[in-house]
Amino acid sequence: MAAPSIFRRYWATWLGAMSLMALAVAMLAWLADPYRVLGTPDIAGLNRSKPATVERAALAKAYLLRRSAPGTLLLGTSKVECGLDPRSPWLRQGPSPVFNAGVPGTDVRYSYGVLRDAIRVAPVRRVLLLVEPTELLSAPAADEASPPGPFLPEHGQRARDLVLALLSRDALFDSVETLASQRGRASGLDQTGLLADDFFTRSTDREGFAALFRQKLPTEVATLDRIGRQTRQSPAARIAGIYWTRRIIALARDHDIVIDIAIAPVHADLLRLIDRARLWPRLAQGKRALAEAVEREGKGRVALWDFARFDRYSTEPLPAGSATPMQWFWEPNHFRRSLGERILQVVYGHGSGYGELLKVADVDRSLARDDGARRRDRIVNSAENQRLSAQLSSAGVMLEGQVSGVKFIPVR
Amino acid sequence: MLFNSPVFLFAFLPLATAIFYWFGRRSVSRALAALIVASLLFYGWWRPLNLLLIAPSIALNYAIARALIARAEDNSRSSKLLFWFGIAFNICFLAYFKYTDFLATLANDVAGTGFSLQHIVLPLGISFITFQKIALLIDARAGRITRIGLRDYVLFVLFFPPLISGPIVHYRELMPQFERLDGRMHWQDMTVGATLFFMGLGKKLLLADPIALHINPIWDMTAAGQAPSLIYAWSAVLGFVVQLYFDFSGYSDMAIGLARLFGIRLPHNFNSPLRAMSIIDYWARWHVTLTRFLTAYLFSPISLALTRARLARGQQVVSGRRTKLPTFLILVAMPTMLTMLISGIWHGAGYQFVLFGALHGMALIINHAWRTWKPKPPKGAPKTSPAARWLFLSWLVTIGFAVLAKVFFRAADIHSALLMIKALIGGGGLALPQALGALASSVLGWNVVASSGGTTDFLHMIGLVALAWTIALVMPNSHEMLAAYEPALDFQPIAGRRKIELCWRPGRRWAIAMAALALLGLMSLGQVSAFLYWKF
Numbered sequence: 041m042a043a044p045s046i047f048r049r050y051w052a053t054w055l056g057a058m059s060l061m062a063l064a065v066a067m068l069a070w071l072a073d074p075y076r077v078l079g080t081p082d083i084a085g086l087n088r089s090k091p092a093t094v095e096r097a098a099l100a101k102a103y104l105l106r107r108s109a110p111g112t113l114l115l116g117t118s119k120v121e122c123g124l125d126p127r128s129p130w131l132r133q134g135p136s137p138v139f140n141a142g143v144p145g146t147d148v149r150y151s152y153g154v155l156r157d158a159i160r161v162a163p164v165r166r167v168l169l170l171v172e173p174t175e176l177l178s179a180p181a182a183d184e185a186s187p188p189g190p191f192l193p194e195h196g197q198r199a200r201d202l203v204l205a206l207l208s209r210d211a212l213f214d215s216v217e218t219l220a221s222q223r224g225r226a227s228g229l230d231q232t233g234l235l236a237d238d239f240f241t242r243s244t245d246r247e248g249f250a251a252l253f254r255q256k257l258p259t260e261v262a263t264l265d266r267i268g269r270q271t272r273q274s275p276a277a278r279i280a281g282i283y284w285t286r287r288i289i290a291l292a293r294d295h296d297i298v299i300d301i302a303i304a305p306v307h308a309d310l311l312r313l314i315d316r317a318r319l320w321p322r323l324a325q326g327k328r329a330l331a332e333a334v335e336r337e338g339k340g341r342v343a344l345w346d347f348a349r350f351d352r353y354s355t356e357p358l359p360a361g362s363a364t365p366m367q368w369f370w371e372p373n374h375f376r377r378s379l380g381e382r383i384l385q386v387v388y389g390h391g392s393g394y395g396e397l398l399k400v401a402d403v404d405r406s407l408a409r410d411d412g413a414r415r416r417d418r419i420v421n422s423a424e425n426q427r428l429s430a431q432l433s434s435a436g437v438m439l440e441g442q443v444s445g446v447k448f449i450p451v452r
Numbered sequence: 453m454l455f456n457s458p459v460f461l462f463a464f465l466p467l468a469t470a471i472f473y474w475f476g477r478r479s480v481s482r483a484l485a486a487l488i489v490a491s492l493l494f495y496g497w498w499r500p501l502n503l504l505l506i507a508p509s510i511a512l513n514y515a516i517a518r519a520l521i522a523r524a525e526d527n528s529r530s531s532k533l534l535f536w537f538g539i540a541f542n543i544c545f546l547a548y549f550k551y552t553d554f555l556a557t558l559a560n561d562v563a564g565t566g567f568s569l570q571h572i573v574l575p576l577g578i579s580f581i582t583f584q585k586i587a588l589l590i591d592a593r594a595g596r597i598t599r600i601g602l603r604d605y606v607l608f609v610l611f612f613p614p615l616i617s618g619p620i621v622h623y624r625e626l627m628p629q630f631e632r633l634d635g636r637m638h639w640q641d642m643t644v645g646a647t648l649f650f651m652g653l654g655k656k657l658l659l660a661d662p663i664a665l666h667i668n669p670i671w672d673m674t675a676a677g678q679a680p681s682l683i684y685a686w687s688a689v690l691g692f693v694v695q696l697y698f699d700f701s702g703y704s705d706m707a708i709g710l711a712r713l714f715g716i717r718l719p720h721n722f723n724s725p726l727r728a729m730s731i732i733d734y735w736a737r738w739h740v741t742l743t744r745f746l747t748a749y750l751f752s753p754i755s756l757a758l759t760r761a762r763l764a765r766g767q768q769v770v771s772g773r774r775t776k777l778p779t780f781l782i783l784v785a786m787p788t789m790l791t792m793l794i795s796g797i798w799h800g801a802g803y804q805f806v807l808f809g810a811l812h813g814m815a816l817i818i819n820h821a822w823r824t825w826k827p828k829p830p831k832g833a834p835k836t837s838p839a840a841r842w843l844f845l846s847w848l849v850t851i852g853f854a855v856l857a858k859v860f861f862r863a864a865d866i867h868s869a870l871l872m873i874k875a876l877i878g879g880g881g882l883a884l885p886q887a888l889g890a891l892a893s894s895v896l897g898w899n900v901v902a903s904s905g906g907t908t909d910f911l912h913m914i915g916l917v918a919l920a921w922t923i924a925l926v927m928p929n930s931h932e933m934l935a936a937y938e939p940a941l942d943f944q945p946i947a948g949r950r951k952i953e954l955c956w957r958p959g960r961r962w963a964i965a966m967a968a969l970a971l972l973g974l975m976s977l978g979q980v981s982a983f984l985y986w987k988f
Contacts, residue, residue, distance in 0.1 A: 046958050047639035053963035054970075061971050209657075209976040247886070255886075 066206040072215035076100040077205040079107055082231065090228035091221050092214035094239060097121065098143050099201065101233050102192050105154075108231065109162040111135025115151040115288075116170035118144035119304045119373070122239065123380035124168070126232040130384035135165035140233035147175055148284040153188030155288060159295050161192060167297055168387060169288060170304040173348040175281030176326025177267045177319055179274060184283055237377070240370040250358045252371045253309060260310055260372055264317040271322055279326045282333045289337040300387050301334055302395070303327065305347035305379060307372040308355040308417060309428055315414060323348075324407045331398040345387060346406070347395040350413035353379055355421055453497040455706045456656055458977055464494065468612075469713055476635025483635050484607060487714065491612040495576065502575045509545055513538065513585045514605045520592040521600055531593075538589045546582040549574050554801030577616035579798060581609060583745055588623045590749055597623055604630070613710035617703055619721040620741040625941060629716050638715060643958055644937045645712030650970040651930040652705030657976035659920050660699035666913035667691040674872045675864035679880035685872060687913055692862045693855050694920040697726060700739070705930050708940050719744075720931050720940035725854075726924045727946070729846045731815040732823070734854055737946075742798075746791050754787040775824055784820050789813040799861065804869050808860040815853055885910045928954050 073080035074092040077099065082088040093100040112135050114124045120142025131138045139162075141154050148171060158164050193201055205211050221227065227238035243252050271277065285301065292299040314323055327346060334344040348354075353368045353375075368379040385391035396406050418425060453460045468490040476483035496503040516538040523531045547555075549572055556567035588608070591597045600623075607630060608623050670680050670688035680688060704721035711718045725738035735743045759769050768779045789810070796809015838846075856873070863869035874880070884892055885907040932945045933956045956962055 044639040047643045050643060050958040050963045053960050054967045057964040057967035058971055204978050207975055208978045
């Protein structure tokens with residue numbers, strides 16, 4: 041048996057080495073601040089680009105929001121996160137700073153939670169909420185009225201986040217990745233919550249926009265398939281996004297916050313898919329219900345814009361070559377910042393020529409115009425429709441038959 | 453409480469150890485009482501109701517064990533009845549919690565009954581605790597235990613390191629060690645225990661869990677009725693085998709290390725099973741204490757009783773190469789199959805586990821038959837070691853079989869297991885991430901479909917699985933590294949030259965290396981995941 045002194049020396053070395061290594065890891069994590077939790081100042085060439093925030097957008101935004109104390113909030117999903125630039129000239133007039141609080145994979149209910157928590161820590165005076173068109177198709181969940189969980193971390197959670205941001209394996213690896221990825225284009229979220237274009241350009245530069253559209257197609261088909269089955273089972277079901285939109289309007293009213301609402305734009309490919317999945321009337325029903333809810337809850341003081349339409353932006357054709365970029369869209373579900381600027385111009389700059397202001401009084405006419413544009417698209421953009429048909433075929437989606445409950449209409 | 457949870461590592465364990473040694477300096481008896489209280493807290497932490505469920509069973513088993521010890525020489529009918537009542541009680545106790553739904557499903561499937569499933573919540577570690585209690589009753593009946601006190605019995609059943617998932621330990625192994633404790637902290641025990649614990653934590657958090665993150669979606673996809681493509685299927689199956697190995701052997705290392713912190717040596721549970729050269733060898737290295745239990749308390753008694761019966765009737769018994777097939781079938785094949793079927797059902801209540809046990813039973817029977825009747829080398833031929841290619845072939849057949857059988861262990865049901873096996877032979881086609889698929893198509897001319905996963909994730913998964921297999925096959929295991937300090941009871945390193953010699957010593961380099969491993973392990977605690985064997 042070895043002498044106890046040998047083991048005591050072993051433990052002293054063990055503890056010393058452990059402490060030093062832990063300190064080194066924590067310093068590295070502080071320097072890199074891969075999730076923007078620690079608030080380390082951005083230094084160009086050292087830690088400004090934050091690729092790890094892409095996967096942890098909600099975490100990063102909770103801390104960014106608390107630190108930036110915004111006067112204007114941009115609420116919504118990934119469409120907002122990558123498409124609406126808080127530094128836009130159209131946002132300069134009005135409460136500042138502007139913060140992009142769009143969180144991928146969320147819904148209006150989640151946006152309510154963001155606004156509810158943001159009001160507690162920031163002087164929010166203006167909000168722009170983008171509603172997903174698919175939320176106007178879906179039926180509400182069974183637990184529709186249950187309030188969303190906290191967006192901003194409480195004390196216990198903040199302590200836990202701090203430890204994990206400084207001394208966790210993920211933080212260590214992501215810190216190394218952060219420090220190593222400072223050359224080239226910025227990636228991840230910036231201080232305003234905006235997602236860098238690099239998230240998409242990594243794919244589009246390599247494979248082109250058409251490939252990205254093709255890759256996203258099965259996901260969109262699956263989403264519409266699910267919604268289609270849902271609506272077939274209960275055609276009279278209410279619209280998912282309405283309840284929490286009303287709650288957001290009420291919350292804004294109670295806190296003297298000016299709010300504008302917009303139905304987010306999507307590429308015409310997605311609108312064509314909605315049409316072929318026989319969900320177009322459901323979308324119209326959703327838009328009408330939203331218009332009524334906004335007017336009732338907003339007492340005529342909240343504007344509702346509809347950008348999910350067939351227009352010159354959404355019908356942008358896919359480029360033939362992989363090197364040619366698209367001007368307005370990254371892929372069917374995500375618009376580029378250029379289109380985001382147009383949205384902000386319309387909403388805050390009183391611009392025209394894009395979208396429609398939906399009001400209950402003339403919602404029927406507006407929806408009729410929308411439907412006319414859909415019909416025209418079948419004729420005018422027959423080449424694009426044929427391309428989509430070919431893509432659906434190659435993705436294994438039958439045009440004539442049932443696709444797990446949804447009958448897609450063929451285009452001839 | 454999970455060994456890899458912050459509450460265990462940063463609160464329970466330091467407190468339990470400190471209180472144990474604080475009391476130990478005054479009285480070993482009080483230290484052991486404190487250990488019982490700590491074990492109760494450990495067991496009841498997740499669901500205090502567990503304690504209420506297990507307490508009557510402990511009390512009854514203790515009473516029966518005492519009565520059996522008092523009648524050690526008594527072979528009367530009442531003594532036998534008492535013994536069999538104890539065994540039946542434990543089996544029924546386990547069966548109620550673990551197999552009610554399975555039996556209902558079986559009855560519904562076979563007899564068309566309409567029993568509804570109860571979804572009874574399993575008390576933590578019930579399978580392991582029941583086996584230990586049964587072993588104690590058998591040992592008491594056989595006279596291998598001569599005295600037992602209530603405190604000792606409770607300590608034996610509830611001692612927290614092996615409580616939930618083993619190693620399955622005998623009363624006669626554990627209690628003499630408790631009796632020998634002097635209540636003082638020994639640096640060597642603390643150091644060896646902590647080293648083994650952090651090695652186990654590293655296996656779980658740095659190898660098993662990251663692999664699970666990649667392969668679980670593939671298994672989920674199979675459970676949903678979709679066959680994965682060829683490379684994904686092999687990654688899922690090979691990944692699961694090595695995940696299970698590092699998960700369970702990691703857990704065992706942690707349990708053995710924890711016990712050592714209190715000056716107790718537990719039996720080892722794993723000895724590099726993925727290096728086994730035969731299926732018999734495999735079971736001698738994988739979950740060693742379960743194999744030992746099943747051999748000692750199931751296979752051997754059945755085989756022995758049959759042998760005695762045949763001897764009494766003047767019939768042939770097993771006698772090397774002269775053994776006749778019927779004799780082999782009755783004395784070796786039947787007990788083996790029965791033992792492995794019970795082993796399969798013990799692992800889980802589902803048809804796939806029955807099939808898993810049956811497959812291993814068949815493999816063991818074939819292995820025993822080969823050992824009995826394999827061709828003898830010609831007389832006078834020099835005794836040489838088998839050629840490397842034969843060794844490799846033995847390993848390949850053994851591990852190939854073990855890997856395929858594990859499909860039934862992991863799959864949600866038999867249908868998805870068969871779907872996965874179909875995928876392993878290409879039934880799900882060949883798909884690769886876009887970039888790799890394009891490369892394979894252009895360079896090799898393969899017809900590859902683009903999979904939905906990304907290239908980085910795919911390469912990460914393949915790399916992790918390959919790294920884990922390499923460690924399992926090439927590196928010495930944790931007990932081999934610590935062999936000089938007897939980390940576990942009855943551990944014997946496997947004979948033969950190893951590729952890499954790594955012997956732990958209490959020196960500076962090892963202290964720094966183990967500190968790095970411990971830090972990485974502790975830094976991986978963010979997402980606590982349960983050990984795979986906890987559900988058993």
